[in-house]
Amino acid sequence: MKLTTKFSLNSLCFISTITNMDLLPSSPLSYLVYIFTLLVLLKFLIPKNKINKKNHSKLPPGPSPLPIIGNLLKLGNKPHHSLANLSNVHGPIMTLKLGQVTTIVISSADIAKEVLQTHDILLSNRTVPDALSVLNHDQYSLSFMRVSPRWRDLRKICNYQLFSTKTLDGSQALRRRKLQNLLDDIERCSETQEAVDIGKVAFKTTINLLSNTFFSADFVHSAEEAGEYKEIVVSILKEVGAPNLSDFFPRLKYFDLQGIRKRSIVSVKKVLNIFKRFVADRLKMREGTGSIGNDDVLDALLNISLDDGKIEMDKDEIEHLLLNIFVAGTDTTTYTLEWAMAELMHNPEIMSKVKKELEQAVGKGIPVQETDIANLPYMQAVIKETFRLHPAVPLLLPRKAEIDVQIGDYIIPKDAQVLVNAWVIGRDPNKWDNPNVFLPERFLDSEIDVKGHHFELIPFGSGRRICPGLPLAIRMLPLMLGSLLNCFNWRLEDGSNAGDLNKEDEYGITLEKSQPVRIVPIKVTK
Template sequence: MSLENKMDFLSCILWLCLIWILIKTFHMIPRSNATHSKLPPGPKPFPVIGNLLELGEKPHKSLSKLAKAHGPIMSLKLGKVTTIVISSADIAKEVLQTHDRLLADRTIPDAIRVYNNEEYSLAWIPISARWRNLRKICSGELFANRILNANEDIRHKKVQELLAETHQCGLTGEAVDIGKAAFKTTLNLLSNTIFSVDLAGKDSDKTGALKELIWNVMKEAANPNLADFFPVLKKVDPQGIRRRMAGHTRVILGLFDGMINQRLQLRKLSGSITDSDFLDILLGISEEKSEEMNKTTILHLLRDLFVAGTDTTSATLEWAMAELLHNPETLSKAKTELEQVIGKGNPMVESDIARLPYLQAVVKETFRLHPVAPLLLPRKAEADVEINGYIIPKGAQVLVNAWAIGRDPSSWEKANSFMPERFLGSEIDFKGRNFELIPFGGGRRICPGLPLAMRMLHLMLGSLIHKFDWKLEEGVKCEDMNMEDKFALTLQLAHPLRVVPIPL
């Protein structure tokens, strides 16, 4: 079947679905406008489908454009789902801090519900005893400073392996796929911390396949899904999103299930149990408190850690490198700072990060322009919440457009320009207290992996620009670089960044 025929077939299916929805929902049209009169302003919805057609392929950009016309707190009707979109730092503070208690639960996309993920995933389960327990384990046993300090040698080793492979490419004039190289490094860092093994070895095809697998999970979770907008379609799965997500999830959970079973057998054979890595810690907790931590919970927690912790870090590093190559003067300033602070030829270590304010500014500016989760994760109102005189009604979905907030001209001078200098001497940080820069979210739902991501990002980026000069492939000029993005739960470069390293 040709691509054109496939598109025609899909269009017919979608129209049939919409006709069915029209029949099913006609009798449910609201008869009272009492609550709706207090909704934030927004574009006029079409009958039945609402504002779905206005989302486009890149919702972070289309919603930002709509907000310029309708305001920083805006309402849309996405099928049957009332959605409130936040596009300014002041309103984001109301959502993520002032009213965090009532707006901290999640709207669960249908794609997330495969393998009961919504009941076990730290990212999606409601604020509850289980959620608090999982957060406590992650914060205390994986991302605490004492744990990160103890594991510094692992990160240093993995970054040195990255530099060695990059150096080899430099000797042969081969271009480096920055996103794939960063993904491999981050994946192996996590897998060594959790399992004491490399998940991505020298086989680049395996690394690419794992990267593609995790990207597909992110893509399916973010894909506009008719089953989310019209609940009567959940059983039909008209776009096949849940089916595809189930396939990706089955592969990931199967991989981790095999590793857990191997470890359980090893623990039985050895006769002694030591907390040598994170998996041992989880299994130890499971043996002591099986009601809090069983194998299913462990599997879903590992899935969360690898899906959220690899693609996000590698995508941000790729954006940072792309912006530096696109802005050679900025790259030169970063290299000069590294040479002055560390010394030419000396390796960068984590303790150097605090002495590199310009490198820190580069990372912040990358987060501002290219937040790893452009719409964060969707929240849901537990009750009616009043903000700025408008009502966010109970059950409404709430989207915080971190991409739009990072480019808001009322908060940022030359908002669309890459200017790390804006952060020099500034108190603005990305730890959830400054709402004009919220790549990790805020409030109780802020990403627990932030401390590890910060160490890895600065160490990898600083090491790559300190050890090598870089040139674009095939004579491409920096001003001609393609800086377009592609949308999923994580925001990535539409075209992978491939650059040739020149060893210094």
């Protein structure tokens, strides 16, 4: 096969990307076959890029792309860090070419406001990762489906039934029970001086809270079982967040060269099968009794599906909606609590301030209740500061331009992917003093909140695509964090000191700690 010099260079660049992704076979013969196959695929399956010359000159600046692969090598294994470094060079709005996908990266609060508020209606749809285009989940996923009458119906269900103030006020007793279960588990560890994996116990509490809200039943009954479920959820999020050739070169989707789609199908099917059993059992029970019985969220959703009203919903949609909420709601809350505990262990003076406030407002050794939260401004500041430094979804979820959109002097071209780097926005020295220092005091006497109105702090996003679970998250986190701090003192295991606690992050689609927070609880006496 005769290849031009240009094509050979393109191919070698692309192969270097493959090498970075640990995809090359080990034996020499299979290596040669693999390279030959890639060259054929690149030659015949990837069309030449067609650039709108009129708008090309108006694209935001960015690093020069390599042939074929564009700027893929610039991403690294921590894209939120890499993109932050690139924004220092190319500015707060920049263009990257990720394979065939034109990507606009936003790295400032002011431009994020343009994207998420001013032009929200034109930038509300998503680019859907191939990892989620499995088992029809992309058609049912509230997080990724197109803005449409169907999407609006599902948002109404979330806003007015699942996460409304009335619904959440009515389920306070349930959250108190799940919180007490958490504290009981930790007290048992304190009696044996056993270290607690904060991520696992937080995940168990969060997933059981959701499962009781939805199904009136616990999902998991031990930390080990919670760990197994957590691995499934983490695997889904990591596949979605992993650099995927199928996303960068759409014509390669059929081949699933990295096996991401195959692995994602396995994980998604595991979770869907759990929900299918719950739905089937509930339908069978309702047929037998002729009545609702549990009066939980699943019954409410089934009532909607069986009603002849304005909103239609079938069994598949219920199962995929549950998958969406469970995956999105468990890890984000877990990681935020884990990061908060890690920062407090690193900053004992801040820890002491929080504990003093809790003792005065709640009473020493007493679990926090939702009515206490308004009287705990310093603890709320600690949570906001955790969101600022460690947003659960550092690049938010990708958006897609419906038409050419003008932002300042630049054009975001139609079909471009738009990424908002909430991680770097939270560390912008133009908006924050000492941006890399954990300093909750910055939020005292400040109106800044996390509800999508202040674009320097947008861990839940903003606009019509803001996370629907925000109202539950901002209730659960103060309850869990406040009770862990007020009912227990904490020390590192094995005589370690705070400086030994790892604070490195690991990118999936969510921001995970690279090492778990394992600390030993000491029961506080009232």
